[in-house]
Amino acid sequence: xxxxxxxxxxxxxxxxxxxxxxxxxxxxxxxxxxxxxxxxxxxxxxxxxxxxxxxxxxxxxxxxxxxxxxxxxxxxxxxxxxxxxxxxxxxxxxxxxxxxxxxxxxxxxxxxxxxxxxxxxxxxxxxxxxxxxxxxxxxxxxxxxxxxxxxxxxxxxxxxxxxxxxxxxxxxxxxxxxxxxxxxxxxxxxxxxxxxxxxxxxxxxxxxxxxxxxxxxxxxxxxxxxxxxxxxxxxxxxxxxxxxxxxxxxxxxxxxxxxxxxxxxxxxxxxxxxxxxxxxxxxxxxxxxxxxxxxxxxxxxxxxxxxxxxxxxxxxxxxxxxxxxxxxxxxxxxxxxxxxxxxxxxxxxxxxxxxxxxxxxxxxxxxxxxxxxxxxxxxxxxxxxxxxxxxxxxxxxxxxxxxxxxxxxxxxxxxxxxxxxxxxxxxxxxxxxxxxxxxx
Ligand code: CMC
Numbered sequence: 001x002x003x004x005x006x007x008x009x010x011x012x013x014x015x016x017x018x019x020x021x022x023x024x025x026x027x028x029x030x031x032x033x034x035x036x037x038x039x040x041x042x043x044x045x046x047x048x049x050x051x052x053x054x055x056x057x058x059x060x061x062x063x064x065x066x067x068x069x070x071x072x073x074x075x076x077x078x079x080x081x082x083x084x085x086x087x088x089x090x091x092x093x094x095x096x097x098x099x100x101x102x103x104x105x106x107x108x109x110x111x112x113x114x115x116x117x118x119x120x121x122x123x124x125x126x127x128x129x130x131x132x133x134x135x136x137x138x139x140x141x142x143x144x145x146x147x148x149x150x151x152x153x154x155x156x157x158x159x160x161x162x163x164x165x166x167x168x169x170x171x172x173x174x175x176x177x178x179x180x181x182x183x184x185x186x187x188x189x190x191x192x193x194x195x196x197x198x199x200x201x202x203x204x205x206x207x208x209x210x211x212x213x214x215x216x217x218x219x220x221x222x223x224x225x226x227x228x229x230x231x232x233x234x235x236x237x238x239x240x241x242x243x244x245x246x247x248x249x250x251x252x253x254x255x256x257x258x259x260x261x262x263x264x265x266x267x268x269x270x271x272x273x274x275x276x277x278x279x280x281x282x283x284x285x286x287x288x289x290x291x292x293x294x295x296x297x298x299x300x301x302x303x304x305x306x307x308x309x310x311x312x313x314x315x316x317x318x319x320x321x322x323x324x325x326x327x328x329x330x331x332x333x334x335x336x337x338x339x340x341x342x343x344x345x346x347x348x349x350x351x352x353x354x355x356x357x358x359x360x361x362x363x364x365x366x367x368x369x370x371x372x373x374x375x376x377x378x379x380x381x382x383x384x385x386x387x388x389x390x391x392x393x394x395x396x397x398x399x400x401x402x403x404x405x406x407x408x409x410x411x412x413x414x415x416x417x418x419x420x421x422x423x424x425x426x427x428x429x430x431x432x433x434x435x436x437x438x439x440x
Pocket of ligand 1: 051268271311363
């Protein structure tokens, strides 16, 4: 069971003539929260916080973010260290199990990923029935949900070793599904996963190998993919992880729970932003007037937003964006790629960082601002960008699900303030209502 946050002090709330004392709890990095879980019982009042912007849904030991200082750590280890030194599979192990793996743990975990990398053959036929042009994220969420029908149920009652196997299965198979979906979309035969390849090399091979042109696995592409996957692997209570925790709290099957995460991630305000950034940069390139789009982003009467900018938690430069920007610039330079979209992205960033609208609101490039340009340079098709994010986020979702089921979690069920019609407002309508002679 998870270590609970300590009570460090008390808050006094005076409300409607009553005074209540509420505990203040403190996390290991000094983050404080007023525990309002007994507030309704003692006062009849609830709290309201749209988008849960000021609400912690749980205590968690997985990821620490300080959005004011631009700090991101998985299980206490800075993201920069992880991106520089370890593989994505090690990070997946770290997130799910709490520490970096020993040599034997790494072998055991890699074996589990390998033994569970094949997709059930009957599920392969599903790909034949999606319409041409279906977005791979929609295919992915459907396929992950369908896994619940093909693989044994995994929920809170499942034994520890089976949970471990199922977590490895979902991390490994989603990669296979993603590559199969891409191959189907371009009309090429699918390429099966191989036990002799590392996680990221395997994915690239399944994406790009072909019977007529064998794929030469580039060590630099494998390294880059490791870095990109590592920096996306978890981000505490983001929208998709919150969806995973919410669905999982109802004790739904692991696969249905992860499918909910994939669905949440597909939105352009979340993981879908990486594709939206490229589309927006291309639109700005076609127009040619960067300043016009900055003006539009600042105009309260214009719904236009700069995609890849801003973050709920970071009010300074997103540490992941810093890593991607450097990798992107280095990779394009080393590969001799001159992408005009990178120049436009630089210009937008330069303008925004001098403009009080962005500076005062703490709006900086987020992780999605430069990833699309890098994925494009690596040959990843645009409609696969968000799928790449989903593959990378799998260990995070799985880690949160495991943490949640091992804890005394209550079903996620917020309250609301009803603002609809009152009984007195509708009574005349009900009294005057003439039921139809024939009930259809
Ligand atoms: N362009 C222009 N103005 C913005 C932007 C933007 N991208 N983002 C926020 N603002 C403004 C917003 O209009 C508001 O201004 P005001 O205070 O005058 O009303 C202020 O900044 C605060 O914005 P918010 O919408 O209240 O902030 P939020 O925490 O609810 O939203 C966000 C966070 C990421 C949804 C938002 O910044 C956004 O829509 N960004 C563009 C989409 C994007 O890049 N999403 C990827 C996020 S990072 C990866 C991930 O989580 O998947």
